[in-house]
Amino acid sequence: MSASKPLLSVEGLSKSYGGVHAVRGVSFSLFAGEILALIGPNGAGKSTCFNMLNGQTTPDAGLVHLLGRDVTGMRPREVWRLGVGRTFQITATFPTMTVRENIQVALSSHDRKLFNLTASMPSSALSEADRLLELVGMGGFAKRACGELAYGDLKRLELAVALANEPKLLLMDEPTAGMAPRERIELMRLTAQIAKEKSIGVLFTEHDMDVVFEHADRILVLNRGNLIAEGSPEDVRKNTEVRAIYLGEGLVYDARHREGAAP
Amino acid sequence: MAFYVVQFLTGLASAASLFLVASGLSIIFGVTRIVNFAHGAFYMLGAYVAFTLTERFSGALGFWGSIVAAALIVAAIGVLVEMLLLRRIYHAPELFQLLATFGLTLMVEDLVVLNWGPNDLVGPRAPGLKGAIDFFGQRIPSYDLFLIVLGPAVLGLLWLVFQRTRWGVLVRAATQDRDMVAALGVNQKWLFTSVFALGVFLAALAGALQIPRDAVNHAMDLRVIVDVFVVVVIGGLGSILGAFVAAVLVSELNAFGILIFPKISIILVFLVMAVVLIVRPWGLLGKAEAPARRTPGLAVHPWRPLTSNERIAAAIALLVAASLPLVAGNYALTVGAEIAIFVIFAASLHFLMSVGGLASFGHAAYFGLGAYGVAFVAKLAGLPMIAALLLGPVLGLLGAAVFGFFAVQLSGVYFAMLTLAFAQIVWSIAFQWVELTGGDNGILSVWPERWAGSPSHFYWLSLGVAVLAVGFLRIATFAPFGFALRANRDSPLRSEAIGIDGKRIQWAAFVIAGTVAGIGGALFAYLKGSVFPDVLGIPLSVDALVMVLLGGVETVSGAIVGAIVYKALSIWLVSQTEWSKLVLGAFIVLMVVAFPKGIVGTVESIWRRRPSSVKAAVLASKIESAE
Numbered sequence: 040m041s042a043s044k045p046l047l048s049v050e051g052l053s054k055s056y057g058g059v060h061a062v063r064g065v066s067f068s069l070f071a072g073e074i075l076a077l078i079g080p081n082g083a084g085k086s087t088c089f090n091m092l093n094g095q096t097t098p099d100a101g102l103v104h105l106l107g108r109d110v111t112g113m114r115p116r117e118v119w120r121l122g123v124g125r126t127f128q129i130t131a132t133f134p135t136m137t138v139r140e141n142i143q144v145a146l147s148s149h150d151r152k153l154f155n156l157t158a159s160m161p162s163s164a165l166s167e168a169d170r171l172l173e174l175v176g177m178g179g180f181a182k183r184a185c186g187e188l189a190y191g192d193l194k195r196l197e198l199a200v201a202l203a204n205e206p207k208l209l210l211m212d213e214p215t216a217g218m219a220p221r222e223r224i225e226l227m228r229l230t231a232q233i234a235k236e237k238s239i240g241v242l243f244t245e246h247d248m249d250v251v252f253e254h255a256d257r258i259l260v261l262n263r264g265n266l267i268a269e270g271s272p273e274d275v276r277k278n279t280e281v282r283a284i285y286l287g288e289g290l291v292y293d294a295r296h297r298e299g300a301a302p
Numbered sequence: 303m304a305f306y307v308v309q310f311l312t313g314l315a316s317a318a319s320l321f322l323v324a325s326g327l328s329i330i331f332g333v334t335r336i337v338n339f340a341h342g343a344f345y346m347l348g349a350y351v352a353f354t355l356t357e358r359f360s361g362a363l364g365f366w367g368s369i370v371a372a373a374l375i376v377a378a379i380g381v382l383v384e385m386l387l388l389r390r391i392y393h394a395p396e397l398f399q400l401l402a403t404f405g406l407t408l409m410v411e412d413l414v415v416l417n418w419g420p421n422d423l424v425g426p427r428a429p430g431l432k433g434a435i436d437f438f439g440q441r442i443p444s445y446d447l448f449l450i451v452l453g454p455a456v457l458g459l460l461w462l463v464f465q466r467t468r469w470g471v472l473v474r475a476a477t478q479d480r481d482m483v484a485a486l487g488v489n490q491k492w493l494f495t496s497v498f499a500l501g502v503f504l505a506a507l508a509g510a511l512q513i514p515r516d517a518v519n520h521a522m523d524l525r526v527i528v529d530v531f532v533v534v535v536i537g538g539l540g541s542i543l544g545a546f547v548a549a550v551l552v553s554e555l556n557a558f559g560i561l562i563f564p565k566i567s568i569i570l571v572f573l574v575m576a577v578v579l580i581v582r583p584w585g586l587l588g589k590a591e592a593p594a595r596r597t598p599g600l601a602v603h604p605w606r607p608l609t610s611n612e613r614i615a616a617a618i619a620l621l622v623a624a625s626l627p628l629v630a631g632n633y634a635l636t637v638g639a640e641i642a643i644f645v646i647f648a649a650s651l652h653f654l655m656s657v658g659g660l661a662s663f664g665h666a667a668y669f670g671l672g673a674y675g676v677a678f679v680a681k682l683a684g685l686p687m688i689a690a691l692l693l694g695p696v697l698g699l700l701g702a703a704v705f706g707f708f709a710v711q712l713s714g715v716y717f718a719m720l721t722l723a724f725a726q727i728v729w730s731i732a733f734q735w736v737e738l739t740g741g742d743n744g745i746l747s748v749w750p751e752r753w754a755g756s757p758s759h760f761y762w763l764s765l766g767v768a769v770l771a772v773g774f775l776r777i778a779t780f781a782p783f784g785f786a787l788r789a790n791r792d793s794p795l796r797s798e799a800i801g802i803d804g805k806r807i808q809w810a811a812f813v814i815a816g817t818v819a820g821i822g823g824a825l826f827a828y829l830k831g832s833v834f835p836d837v838l839g840i841p842l843s844v845d846a847l848v849m850v851l852l853g854g855v856e857t858v859s860g861a862i863v864g865a866i867v868y869k870a871l872s873i874w875l876v877s878q879t880e881w882s883k884l885v886l887g888a889f890i891v892l893m894v895v896a897f898p899k900g901i902v903g904t905v906e907s908i909w910r911r912r913p914s915s916v917k918a919a920v921l922a923s924k925i926e927s928a929e
Contacts, residue, residue, distance in 0.1 A: 093799070114798070115798045115799050116798050116799070116800075116801045116802060116803055119799060119800060119801045120801050125799050127795065127796070127799075131793045131795045131796035131799070132792075132793065132796060133788065133789050133792040133793055133796065133797075134792055134793075135604060135605070135788065135792055136604050136785070136788065136789075136792070137604045140604065140785065143785070144782075144785050144786065144789045144797075144800065144802075145800040145801075147782040147785070147786070148786065148800050148801040148802055149800075149801070152782045153782055153783060153786040153802060153803075153807065154782075154783055154807075154810065155781055155782045155783055156777070156778045156781050156783045157777055157778075157781055158781050158782060159607070159777075159780055159781065160780055160781055160782050160784070160785045161606070161607065161780060163782070184604050185604075200796075200800065203800070204800070204801070
């Protein structure tokens with residue numbers, strides 16, 4: 040991608056639970072503006088790997104460097120302060136607040152105003168909050184109760200929240216899980232567009248191979264905790280080991296893009 | 303040396319009954335996820351029933367037969383309670399379950415007095431174990447030795463039941479995943495009922511076994527439940543072995559603490575509990591619990607500040623309240639001032655509960671510390687009233703800062719148990735440290751100065767402070783701080799992921815709530831002209847909880863209405879009946895089962911006329927699946 044220093048670089052990341060090696064010596068880097076997909080069958084260690092990047096899980100060994108800083112073992116909130124936005128596999132929002140207030144909380148945290156006891160939150164950072172909502176196409180939802188939103192809208196709200204601290208890196212854990220096919224495509228197009236415009240690096244895990252091969256610049260493949268392949272969608276598509284792992288699972292992509300690879 | 307051995311053995315003997323009660327609580331919690339506040343009440347009932355049986359039927363049953371029969375009778379009562387009450391609230395928020403079982407406790411306290419009278423009863427000694435054994439010149443009661451053996455024996459029996467019987471396997475399976483066990487075709491209802499019966503049996507057995515050692519009285523329920531909460535917090539809720547280890551630890555700390563700090567031996571237990579909580583937040587042998595169910599979970603509509611019409615309405619209500627001295631007599635004004643003070647107290651707890659999702663069961667500690675703070679400053683330091691009113695609440699602030707730091711490390715039922723235990727510790731200190739606090743005699747003649755002395759002036763002062771306190775809490779609720787606190791309540795995962803330090807925010811909220819409660823307590827000291835340990839007591843903490851619940855947990859300022867209605871009702875009730883606890887307990891149970899939204903919450907949902915209950919159900923299921 041780029042000759043400059045990577046946004047995120049991971050070296051020898053490992054984690055085991057009891058006797059199970061969930062992640063073993065995984066290393067990779069991610070550059071600004073790049074969209075990197077992390078794929079692998081269930082139990083490959085994707086989520087564990089993911090959670091170690093923003094401090095949700097502490098690795099047993101290995102280093103995570105973000106913008107040249109060692110962030111290994113930092114708490115999620117500290118990693119966030121360095122400019123890492125994150126969305127969750129199962130959406131995590133504040134259901135008793137309005138859509139706009141969800142964003143306003145993130146903005147006030149970004150401005151370090153959390154201990155302010157007297158300002159009026161409902162009227163703070165209005166334009167900034169609405170700009171973010173417009174960005175993800177939710178301008179008309181500002182005053183809606185977050186608890187009433189449809190699931191696809193919640194995913195978009197999460198994206199807006201994740202963008203509130205002007206992140207340099209976005210971590211998206213299965214961003215389209217549980218969404219209708221059309222919503223998936225829209226959400227990922229939107230993400231890719233924002234990432235390119237603002238030169239944000241995006242790392243996402245995904246089960247839907249259509250989404251992965253359409254949007255990822257590069258793909259990492261995990262199996263049983265090991266990184267078994269890394270490269271452009273074309274390279275990964277041709278990789279025999281990857282095919283062997285996925286064949287038994289009826290890889291969607293295989294059926295559709297048969298012309299792209301040897302049988 | 304021999305003396306220390308005997309002291310150690312006495313500690314072990316006390317550990318036996320503590321272990322029985324704590325293991326019963328743990329078993330019930332493991333399967334039903336209910337922290338049974340009424341467990342102390344069952345312990346007490348066991349003792350009373352055993353007293354009656356050993357006195358009247360010892361011929362037919364013998365002493366030991368009477369003990370077991372008493373435990374069985376109380377277990378049968380427990381089954382009734384489970385079937386009639388608990389089955390209705392298994393899916394209610396934890397706070398409601400704790401409150402309902404507390405209401406039960408209140409009822410039992412009055413029923414016991416109704417049936418057995420208010421005096422201490424001394425039961426017979428155990429036949430064959432009446433004597434004592436000589437140990438290098440020290441005497442050890444034989445009955446203590448029996449109890450020392452009994453504890454490990456019960457532990458072993460429970461282990462066998464849970465490992466080797468089909469029923470035990472089902473219970474362990476249900477402890478791990480209730481829904482899965484139900485899906486496998488196990489009759490959940492009877493599993494829950496039988497587990498509850500076993501837990502109650504153990505508690506009642508412990509109570510019955512105490513009668514040769516201690517007199518039976520109607521306050522033993524709260525004493526034992528606080529000790530048991532400390533035990534399960536240290537040992538880990540849900541772990542029977544943990545309950546045993548912690549029961550021994552706590553009993554030994556008590557036995558030896560008396561030698562080290564004769565006046566305030568409870569400090570030692572507190573220190574150990576604090577260390578355990580820092581090192582292992584889920585107790586020595588407990589497992590980390592899944593995040594607690596969200597305590598509110600009833601309403602979806604977002605809060606909003608008052609509209610201009612509502613502001614006018616509030617101003618008019620305030621004007622009416624302020625003009626009360628024009629029409630009312632001195633007694634009504636004193637009642638009015640007391641209500642205003644309780645509005646402050648309830649609003650502070652409401653802030654912690656509704657915005658923070660932290661249901662404190664010991665909020666009176668900070669109210670009472672504020673009251674004692676005033677008494678110290680006014681009586682001991684001799685400072686003027688203004689200084690006392692400003693400095694008194696500082697004691698509440700300090701207490702909240704110290705205890706709150708530990709309490710916010712936990713959540714849900716652990717938080718509730720811990721705050722309750724802290725409040726009881728503060729109460730014990732006030733009760734035992736006679737030189738400083740006057741103990742049970744309290745600190746007398748803390749009277750307001752002349753400018754605030756007349757009933758109307760003091761009423762205006764209380765009303766003014768209440769308006770300031772409530773206004774401040776409302777502003778804080780809609781400030782970034784309040785939103786951050788709510789964010790952490792709604793989704794700890796998301797709030798951490800947007801840079802919110804949840805524990806620090808909660809700690810700050812705890813300190814704010816404690817300080818405001820302390821301000822209420824400071825006024826209360828001047829209202830009553832004296833300070834007694836009662837101002838720190840569990841009943842006062844529960845009063846505040848009921849006020850919040852009555853007003854509506856889900857509302858922004860429901861506690862104001864709750865405090866006014868509840869305080870007025872209870873003052874009237876005490877003047878009408880001797881059995882106020884019985885009526886109050888029944889009222890709490892009824893409210894939890896039939897009226898969980900509270901007054902303001904109900905009015906709001908009628909006002910909206912929207913099918914909000916459907917949405918609430920959808921939301922609740924969403925939250926549950928997300929967790």
